Amino acid sequence: MNMNIKPRPVTVGRNWLPAEAVTLDDSWTQKPPRFRAGEPVSRTITIETKGLSGSQIPELAIATPANARLYPETPKQESRTDGKTIYGVRTQTLTYIPGTQGTLNVPAITIDWWDTRxxxxxxxxxxxxQFKVLPGAAGTANEVKAAPRSPAAQQSSATSPANKATQANNERGLPETIFAAIKTNESWLFTGGGLLLILVLLGLMVRRTKQHRQASAPGTVKQTPQPTQQIRPxxxxxxxxxQKACTANDRHAAARDLLSLGHAHWPDAPPRSLNAxxxxxxxxxxxxxxxxRSLYAADxxxxxxxxxxxxxxxxxxxxxxxRINQDDGLNPLYPQHH
Known part of the structure; x- marks a missing residue:
C-alpha cells in the first residue's frame, strides 16, 4: 500500500494540531453562574475533535483570573471511531473561587489548529x-484574599505542552493550597462560607485521587455496549x-430539548450542538x-x-x-522528553 504523506505547512510551528474539526464548549454548575466571594463555582470545558484521538488533544492554556483562585481537576479523555474516522473528547473541570466582591473577568480560551479539510x-x-461577584454568604467578613496560584493552576496555564509531571504537581498542589488557605484566613475558617470552601476542596482532592487511580489501571480495547430501547427516567x-415542542412546531424548543436528551444519554460528555x-x-x-437550517432561516x-x-x-x-482505551497505541502529537 502506498500512502501520500503531506509535509507540515511552513506557516505552523513545531507544535500544531491537525484535525478535520475542533469544537470547544463549556458548561457551568449553575446557569447562569452566580459568584460570591470565597465560594466555589465549577466550570467544565469540553474539546471535541474529528481526526484525532483523545490522547492527542493537548492541554489547554488556562489563565487564572485576577483576585481569584483556580483549581483544575485531572482531565478526562476518550476516543471513539465509526470505522472511518477517529473522534476525540477531552473534558476538564475547573473550580473558580473569587477572593472579593466586585467584578470577575474570566480570560478567553483559544485553540489554534490546522484544518486538514x-x-x-x-x-x-x-x-x-465577565461576572459580578456578590459578597460572601456571611457578609464581607467571608471574603478572602486571593492566594498565590497553586502549582496545579500554574501547570494548567503553562503554554508548553503537557508532561507527566503535571499530574503529580496537581495532586500535591491542592492539599498544600488548602492548608495555606486555612493558615492565612483563620478569621473566616469557622464561618459558613469557610467551612463550605474547605469541604469542597477536600472533596475535589478525593475525587482527583480516585480519577488518577482509575486512569492508571491497565485497560483493554472494548466495544461500546449496543444501544437498548430502555429509556432512563x-x-x-x-x-x-x-414531543410537546414538535407538536407545537416550536423549532427552538425542539433543538433545546434534543440537546437535553443528548445530555441525559451521555451525561459525562454531552453533545453541545445539533451537529455533534x-x-x-x-x-x-x-x-x-x-x-x-430552520433555526437560521428567515421564514x-x-x-x-x-x-x-x-x-x-x-x-x-x-x-x-x-471505544478506544486511552492507551490506544497512537503516539501523542507532542512527544514527551525526560
Missing amino acids: RNKAASTILPAL NQKSALRAL LAARIENGQTQLRELD TSNWNGAALWDEFRHGLQEKKMT
Whole structure:
C-alpha cells in the first residue's frame, strides 16, 4: 500500500494540531453562574475533535483570573471511531473561587489548529466572560484574599505542552493550597462560607485521587455496549418535552430539548450542538440538518416537527462505534522528553 504523506505547512510551528474539526464548549454548575466571594463555582470545558484521538488533544492554556483562585481537576479523555474516522473528547473541570466582591473577568480560551479539510490555519475560541461577584454568604467578613496560584493552576496555564509531571504537581498542589488557605484566613475558617470552601476542596482532592487511580489501571480495547430501547427516567422527561415542542412546531424548543436528551444519554460528555449530536446517533441526521437550517432561516413558519418526533419518539439510537482505551497505541502529537 502506498500512502501520500503531506509535509507540515511552513506557516505552523513545531507544535500544531491537525484535525478535520475542533469544537470547544463549556458548561457551568449553575446557569447562569452566580459568584460570591470565597465560594466555589465549577466550570467544565469540553474539546471535541474529528481526526484525532483523545490522547492527542493537548492541554489547554488556562489563565487564572485576577483576585481569584483556580483549581483544575485531572482531565478526562476518550476516543471513539465509526470505522472511518477517529473522534476525540477531552473534558476538564475547573473550580473558580473569587477572593472579593466586585467584578470577575474570566480570560478567553483559544485553540489554534490546522484544518486538514480546507488546508489552512484555524482557531476555536471560548470568549472572555465577565461576572459580578456578590459578597460572601456571611457578609464581607467571608471574603478572602486571593492566594498565590497553586502549582496545579500554574501547570494548567503553562503554554508548553503537557508532561507527566503535571499530574503529580496537581495532586500535591491542592492539599498544600488548602492548608495555606486555612493558615492565612483563620478569621473566616469557622464561618459558613469557610467551612463550605474547605469541604469542597477536600472533596475535589478525593475525587482527583480516585480519577488518577482509575486512569492508571491497565485497560483493554472494548466495544461500546449496543444501544437498548430502555429509556432512563431523565430521558423520559426530555422526550415528553421534545414531543410537546414538535407538536407545537416550536423549532427552538425542539433543538433545546434534543440537546437535553443528548445530555441525559451521555451525561459525562454531552453533545453541545445539533451537529455533534448527529455525529453520535445511528439515524435522524436528515431531520437534525433540517432543524438546524430552520433555526437560521428567515421564514420561521415552514418547519414541521412531525417528522422529527417520528424519528426520535423512542429516544436516541447510539451509533455503533468502537471505544478506544486511552492507551490506544497512537503516539501523542507532542512527544514527551525526560
